Amino acid sequence: MSNPSSEPPPVEIPGAHPIRTYPQFLWKAVGVATDGNFAFYAWMTALTAVFLVGVHAFARQTAHGLALTALSDHVSWGMYIGNFTFAVGLAAGAVMMVIPAYLYRDHDMHDVVIVGEILAISAIVVSLAFVNVDLGRLDRAWHLMPVIGRFNWPMSMLTWDVVVLSGYLAINLHVVGYLLYTRFRGATPNPKWYVPFVFLSIVWAVSIHTVTAFLYSGLGGRPFWNTAILAPRFIASAFVTGPAFIVLALQVVRRLTDFHVGDKPIATLVSVLRVTVLLNLFLVGAEVFTELYAGTAHSASARYLYFGLHGHNALVPWIWSAIALNVTAAALFLSSSTRTHLWRIDLACVLTMAGVWIEKGIGLIVPGFVPSTLHELVEYLPNALEWKVTLGIWALGLLVFTVGLKLAVAVFTGRMRADTAAQGSR
Amino acid sequence: MDDLSRRTAMKVGGATLGTAAFARALAPLTEWTEDISMEGFLQKHYKELDRAEMEQVLRRLEDETYAEHGVEVSISDPRPTPGVSFGYALNLSICVGCRKCAEACHVENNHDRATNNSYIRVLEMKKGSIDMELGRVDYDHPVPDDTRFYMPVQCHQCDNAPCVKVCPVEATWKEADGIVVVDYNWCIGCRYCEAACPYHARRFNWEKPEIPAEEINPDQGYLSNRIRPQGVMEKCTFCLHRTRNGRLPACLEACPTGARVFGDLNDPASEIRWVLENKRVFVLKEDVGTRPRFFYFFDE
Structure with missing residues (x-):
């Protein structure tokens, strides 16, 4: 019951036809998703409450216009697009479980890789939600659909982003759905039906964050973003946040469920983190040096971000916090051994996620607009409404992630199984 | 149970x-x-x-x-006249920074009154430098100040327009006469074009524009000055509802010093051609490769 890898290989149950078992799978999934102990209900209710606060704030914003946000014609993207960027990174970073599991055939990782794939799905849901709440005309979102709208592909990088993000969502939904449904039926997953998609998802994960970086780096009028190092920086920081989130998630799963999570996957992810945290800091350093040493007019945004410009310094405390968080996290990762000091690893994961969230969110998007293209200095910090919408979307992401994990645990531990004629339900 | x-x-x-x-x-x-x-x-x-x-x-x-x-x-919905290619030039030697052009734009184009929106921003800069970082748009004193010069900036109707390139839904494009337009009924309001523009030429309707009924300009173009919906982008269209019907842009008519020159680049006898051929002309941020149709020049 506890360790899926020590179970006898499941056999196909005669008569378990998809026509009958798939609706049953969905129905039982609804049951599993809405059933649990008191802590589960408390968690889901709290998330739903935060989500609803966000929905209400978003409804007000849609009715009265984005004027309710702190955005302006000078800083026209802010909190939402910053969180979008971070969430795409989280989704791409989830592949750091898939690579050891499938490319290096790490069997311990293989047993828990589904957690990473569920994270990818949840993070894509979050990133798509952030782009949508940023639209001035959500009622015209259909204009963005190929064929029925007018899809400016391949010229607009935003259309590439639509393609890669929805593709990544589809690939991961397929892999997770196929694995869970097959195990639910008591059958052995056929590698032909999912392994090619898993390998595709590895390449695709890199593409989603590269395209997202190109969205910014392709703009010649914004020197702060117009740098070839942006895509590598995005990938490096994605490989920080993805593994960091999964390390925390695996420990929650291990403590709260009977799904077996060994020490090895966590140790593997921590060794990945030891490298990526430093790589990310190195790339940030390379960027900062190039911006500041030459001292050209194009470094105005970087000067604004790190030191303030002509008395405007709203982002200075943010970015130095991010640097402090990432440096502390790097020190913790390097100094701890996983077995003896797991709490230090947990702390380091939280710190570095917060650090990258600032660095890649507010710290990347806003300075692109300050000073403006006519060198006016108009600052931006998100207001209460933007915080509400933002927290609401993250609550939605955690709802999706929780339900996904709950289904996976129920199926992998054999508690959620298809009924057979002989067996009947439990 | x-x-x-x-x-x-x-x-x-x-x-x-x-x-x-x-x-x-x-x-x-x-x-x-x-x-x-x-x-x-x-x-x-x-x-x-x-x-x-x-x-x-x-x-x-x-x-x-x-x-x-x-x-x-x-x-x-006036269409481009075949063979016509519009260009605009501005004489920095005589612009006095009075902002009459910005005001005329505000009235002509049915801009939101509360935000005092206009497609034109006038930069005031110290003589001896064209570093925009040292310039300001919020100057508030009698003009002209003799130690300074003035530089109005509006949409440059670039031939290699970054805004057109990035729009995911083709809601903005370049017309045959060179004017970059927006279909306000197709734009989804993602503001990617606003991020892409190197000249701060695009504006977003953060809320529904408010104009008192008696101040509404009733002569409107579908692609230009009709009252915009909430949540879409807008920009200078060289007043195409006027210029495609043989009139001049509102900002040019309002200019008290005659600093503005507008016309057909394909017409060898036009004033704009004379300026481009005989004056010291430059374009803003030539290094970003946008190939503007808006030129600045100095008197000899």
């Missing part, structure tokens, strides 16, 4: 409460959906509308303007 049915009852209760709360949270949207007509929602892209469909759209928009503002306006 008892426990199971209690659990089911609680689940059903929870789901009902959740749905009710969700509906309540979305309540502000009802006001918004009242503003969107089915014809407006389903309207095709500008380039896909034939002449008859366009006529219907124009009449509908006129009716909507009347219903909302109580003003009878005429919305037309």
